[in-house]
Amino acid sequence: MYPIDPIDLRRAIVANVSAALTEDVADGDINAALIAEHSEAHARVITRESAVICGVDWVNEVFQQLDAGVALTWRVRDGDRVSPGDTLVELTGKARSLLTGERAALNFLQLLSATATRAAHFVAMLEGTGVNLLDTRKTLPGLRLAQKYAVTCGGGQSHRMGLYDAFLIKENHIMACGGIEAAIKAARALAPGKRVEVETETPDELGQALAAGADIIMLDNFSLEDTRAAVATTNGRALLEASGNVNADTLVGIAQTGVDYISMGTLTKDVTAIDLSMRLFIEH
Template identity: 60%
Template sequence: MSLPHYAQHDLTSTVRHALAEDIGDGDITAQLIPAAEQALARVITREQAIICGQAWVDEVFKQVDPSVTVDWKVSDGELAQPDQVLFELSGSARSLLTGERAALNFLQLLSGTATTCKHYADIVAGTTVKLLDTRKTIPGLRNAQKYAVTQGGCFNHRIGLYDAFLIKENHIAACGGINNAVNTAKQQAPGKLVEIEVESLEELKLALDAGADIVMLDNFTLAMMRDSVALTNGKAKLEASGNVTDETLLPIAETGVDYISIGGLTKHCRAVDLSMRFV
């Protein structure tokens, strides 16, 4: 399985931290089991879900005990049904139990994120809009959640504060206006995308004149979005943001905007119900 570079970047350290906070100086309950005891375990989902997190599960058991075998029955991005076996584990009973919680924590959260994204992606499946995540992620798990977003059929906005500009109201005020903010961004980091948030059609015109690559339409009405699409006429990409719900999502998509950003893709996800049982 090939992960995008941003997800690979902190995979090992993220798993190491998760294991450290759970195991501490030793799993005292697992020590009740004879060291030589071997076991086979199956992990199932108790509900329908888009599965995501294979690399994190593999890394957990690699760090706990490299001799543990993980046999996957599904792939990331695959829809699993209730009671379906996701993977089997074989090896030291102690190791399987020690790694269980950290592995399932990653898998249930990332599968929950992917499942939430699939729900939203299905709503706009008949349009050309791309649904984008935001930086509203669980601290320390941004890269993992960003990957999960892609497995649910949505797309990544910028990963962090370093890979693209997103100039908002306070930035504009501190820079002395939209034109100054956009021009300074292009001078400081040529080649990086410059996106700017606007709150009116007048500000949209200023952003287009300044040469912004993407313009975020903050809490625009549907009529204003349609006017923005006509006014922009392909000069920049348009991103709608704010008050996006199941009910408003499709009407927003049908205005013709290029992107819709939704914080709920990562911050409103519900963990998938998983279970591990020894066979």
């Protein structure tokens, strides 16, 4: 829905990696210092489980910031599917550098691949329905762009990036503004070029949002019956996004009602890291 800007993504990658290395290495890796300074090594990263890969640029950036002399040879690209035992990347360089960067690099690769894998699972369930799967702002702090990019690698789409690029008028905003119509009117006056989405919880609120000219209407925890009725009532006058109580058991049924989008917070907040391993070989 809202494409990820490649310039913003690049800036995020640099910042993500800088923060991760500061957190892990601080003023020096005393463990790597146990190894001879000029010792060279070769390493390869393998996956122990099936996954959709994401995080190549984060791994590259880890070693760019640590030691630009490390050479990486990737066997996969973001979005590729892999099987247990597959080699993802091979690295050659100073043993100290490989070991110092190992954890930060694998943390990014295992988390983002897990996010992409989870998104791909749900996207596959929606095949043939014509419904687009959206992420939410329920991301790990500091890693929003990273996780949203990972969702796109799994075939999903990015919802608004934050509180600045589109309106999502929710229950508390509606109450504070004095109603749905007043909230939409205020949004149009404040930022005429921004898309306005309104969260609704009842068919009556849906009607108010339609009458006030919302661009997108979120159907929050609507029953399947009410969702089908909402699609018929809306009849193309606004895009419809279903949200709330969406899981593997309910996803397809919701999609079959005819909504345009389904959003799932679980895509980014409930991921389990992919099991990866780096194997190091000292070159004598």
